[in-house]
Amino acid sequence: MxxxxxxxxxxxxxxxxxxxxxxxxxxxxxxxxxxxxxxxxxxxxxxxxxxxxxxxxxxxxxxxxxxxxxxxxPEAGAPNPGVTPVNTLGLHRVMFAVDDLADTLARLRPHGAELVGEVTRYEDSFLLCYLRGPSGIILGLAEQLS
Known part of the structure; x- marks a missing residue:
């Protein structure tokens, strides 16, 4: 099975x-x-x-x-989901691979996206960031560089 x-x-x-x-x-x-x-x-x-x-x-x-x-x-409820830290037990994050991280961020910001930290380069491989979207959802974005 x-x-x-x-x-x-x-x-x-x-x-x-x-x-x-x-x-x-x-x-x-x-x-x-x-x-x-x-x-x-x-x-x-x-x-x-x-x-x-x-x-x-x-x-x-x-x-x-x-x-x-x-x-x-029944109505869903969560105390202030917009400020829950990313290391909270049980918190879920969804990671997406994108072809242009800067463009993706620019398009998502008018929809309420805010960076959790900052856009960071991992060696010569990836640009990475976490952001918050609607309802405090945390997304990871990764742009492959090489």
Whole structure:
């Protein structure tokens, strides 16, 4: 018995439209949006009276998807997610390889992206950075140099 594939990474957001716009600007495509509710859904995630909406984002021509979820009931909550440090237990980060890190940052900044640290060069191999997006989501970006 073996794992067949990683299907997607789920991220809970407080503004689904803003998150979709952010990841679209990054270069992902909206695969679909739909409500998720009912007793079956609540049983899967362990929440009573669960009602949410998801947006599935995909990388064009490549494997990898993000499931962005907005919980309407019960409402999702996190104390001040925008200032949670990157080494917090259980915190997730998604890393994307990009062809032009400076251009990607310039396109994402109008959508609320802020650097966590700074753009750093790793030897002659990569430019790397972490940034915060909508709902405090932390992304890593890497541009291969050689």
């Amino acid at each position: 073996a794992i067949q594939r990683m299907d997607n990474v789920g991220i809970v957001v407080d503004d689904l439209d803003a998150a979709v716009a952010f990841f679209t600007e990054l270069g992902m495509e909206l695969e679909g949006r739909m409500p998720i509710e009912g007793s079956w859904a609540g049983k899967v995630v362990g929440l009573d009276d669960m009602r949410s909406e998801i947006a599935m984002m995909r990388i064009p021509g490549a494997p990898g998807r993000l499931e962005l979820a907005k919980y309407h009931s």
